[in-house]
Every structure is written in C-alpha cells, then in structure tokens.
Amino acid sequence: MHHHKSATERKAIRDRNPYAGDNPAVIQLLNALDSVATKSSPILLEGETGTGKSLLARRIHDSSGRKGRFISINCATFSQNLLETELFGHTKGAFTGAKQARAGLVASANNGTLFLDEIGELAYDFQAKLLHLLEEKTFRPVGADIELTSSVRIIAATNRHLKQLVKEGAFRADLFYRLSVLPFTAPPLRDRLDDIEGLSNNFIAQLCEEHSLPATTLTPQSLKTLKTYHWPGNIRELRNHIERSLLLNIPLQKKITSLAPIRNPSDKSLEAHEKTFILHTIHENNGNKSKAALTLGISRRTLDRKLKRWKELAA
Ligand SMILES: Nc1ncnc2c1ncn2[C@@H]1O[C@H](COP(=O)(O)OP(=O)(O)O)[C@@H](O)[C@H]1O
Ligand SMILES: [Mg+2]
Structure with a gap:
C-alpha cells in the first residue's frame, strides 16, 4: 500500500533544503x-x-x-x-x-x-x-x-x-x-560540476521520501552523463530532471541525452542557452506558456518579454 503525502508534507520536506555545495x-x-x-x-x-x-x-x-x-x-x-x-x-x-x-x-x-x-x-x-x-x-x-x-x-x-x-x-x-x-x-551549475553528485543524491533521497518511492542511488554512468550536460536551468533543472526520471522510472542518464545537448557550450552566449532551455520547456509543457513559466520559476510576464525579444531579434 502506498501512503501518499499531502502537499503540505511534501512542501515541508522540500523546504528543509539548505543551500548545499562543497565547490x-x-x-x-x-x-x-x-x-x-x-x-x-x-x-x-x-x-x-x-x-x-x-x-x-x-x-x-x-x-x-x-x-x-x-x-x-x-x-x-x-x-x-x-x-x-x-x-x-x-x-x-x-x-x-x-x-x-x-x-x-x-x-x-x-x-x-x-x-x-x-x-x-x-x-x-x-x-x-x-x-x-x-x-x-x-x-x-x-x-x-x-x-x-x-x-x-x-x-x-x-x-x-x-x-x-x-x-x-x-x-x-x-x-x-x-x-x-x-x-x-550565485555560480551556474556547469561551473560547479563537482557538486552534481552531492546535490543529486540529496534530491534523490528527498524525492523518494516525498513521493514514497523505494530508495535508489546514482549510478556511476548516470553521474557521468549528468556532468556532461550544460544545465541552463541550473539546480532547478537538475531537481526537475531527477524528479521526472524517478516518477517515470527512467534511468537518470537516459532522458538527458535526448535533451538536444549543445555541442560546445562555450560557443554559445548565455542568452542562447537560456533561449534553448526556455523553448525546450515550453515544448515539454505542450506549448502551455503559463505552465512553462511555472516550471522555469519565472513569471509569465518575464517569459512573454523574453519571447517577444527573441522574435524581434529574429525578425
Ligand atoms: N545549492 C542548492 N542546494 C540545494 N538545492 C538548491 C540549491 N540551489 C538551488 N536549489 C533548488 O533549486 C531550485 C531553484 O532554486 P531557487 O533558489 O529558486 O533559484 P533562483 O531563485 O536562483 O531561480 C529550488 O528547488 C531550490 O531548492
Ligand atoms: Mg527564485
């Protein structure tokens, strides 16, 4: 029998989170x-x-x-x-x-x-x-x-x-x-790759508790893959990725490779990374911009402003 935690219980687990890192x-x-x-x-x-x-x-x-x-x-x-x-x-x-x-x-x-x-x-x-x-x-x-x-x-x-x-x-x-x-x-996650292991293990432990899933750990293979990705959405994206993988029972290193990795991160400006990530998130939310904004942790107004800017730049 599964015991489903209430939204309040789940939020309490998440809010225990301190800002972690050893980098x-x-x-x-x-x-x-x-x-x-x-x-x-x-x-x-x-x-x-x-x-x-x-x-x-x-x-x-x-x-x-x-x-x-x-x-x-x-x-x-x-x-x-x-x-x-x-x-x-x-x-x-x-x-x-x-x-x-x-x-x-x-x-x-x-x-x-x-x-x-x-x-x-x-x-x-x-x-x-x-x-x-x-x-x-x-x-x-x-x-x-x-x-x-x-x-x-x-x-x-x-x-x-x-x-x-x-x-x-x-x-x-x-x-x-x-x-x-x-x-x-606050440094971007791609500049503190040494923290990916600790952060991921924390999130895995937390999310398994939050969703009442059997405990699991990061395999060396998934750690390696997580470290090669550029994480434009940073720690929020890492947490979301882990949550999605756990809930859908996808090996942690799987989904990430289908995220259209950017070949050479240093070639691209920060804004280009951001654009790729945002468009990807909108796509993942089936075009629902309000949901995408929520996932991204930005306001709908900010999202619209960014999209408008990119549209103007492309015109
Ligand atoms: N160093 C960290 N350790 C643990 N969790 C983190 C860390 N940094 C961010 N997070 C988690 O990532 C998500 C986004 O963090 P947040 O503080 O809202 O980022 P920002 O305000 O810069 O967009 C939250 O779920 C937060 O708990
Ligand atoms: Mg914030």
Missing part, C-alpha cells in the same frame, strides 16, 4: 555572505535562473539575527501600481475599493528582511521610490500624507545583468549603485 567557489560565496549577514546594507544576488538565489536570500536572513520576518515578493508579477500598494500599503479610501487601511510588505517585514526577486523587472518610475526607501529608510503608504519609518533589510535578486539594463536606460543608475554595495553571484 570552492560556493564555500567562498557562503563565507562572504555569512560575514555580511548581520549588517543592514542591501545585498544584490545575481545569477542565472535556478542557481539558488531565493535559497541564499533565505539563508542570509536566517543567519542575520534579525527578529522580524522574511518576506519575499517577485517584482515581475505586479504592475507598478499594484507593487506600490503591495509594498507600501495604503490608507482607507486611498482608491476605489480601499475600504480599510492596509499595511504593506515593507511594514510586515520590519526588523526583518524583504526579498525583492527579479528586481530587473521593476518599473522605472517605481525604482525612485525604492531608492528613497533605501536611502531615507522611510516610505509613504498610498494615499497617506505622512511617511513611515522602516527598518527592513533589502535583498534583491536578478537573473539579468543590471549594469546592462542601466546602459539601456531601463534601470536607474543611482538605484543600481545603492543596491550593489554588496553584490554576489
């Missing part, structure tokens, strides 16, 4: 993060999708000694107006339908950490308001006359090159410099 660059990164965790300066986490930026943000908060909550918000999923009320809250009657005053996330995360994911997607006009919060430690709820004070630690993450966005005029230089006082980069 020297990873150890160095974790040490550097630990040494600034207790400070209040903003932190910028750069890195490709799936490299563990969200996990790192959580880890920084956990070792910060801050008493407040850890609150995370994805900037790409809100329009500018919604993001403003979401973050800063609003007064009673601030807009139609605002029957009661509501505190925003900045207030909820007071004395804690506010994690702003996909900061590169922040609307240009709103960036000035975020800068104000960072510099003055004050913010104004929508509809309010007075400013409130906040003691929140900001961690921002992006999978885009913010500096490039600044050059293109899409991101404010002043906010960029304020955010990048403490910049860190």
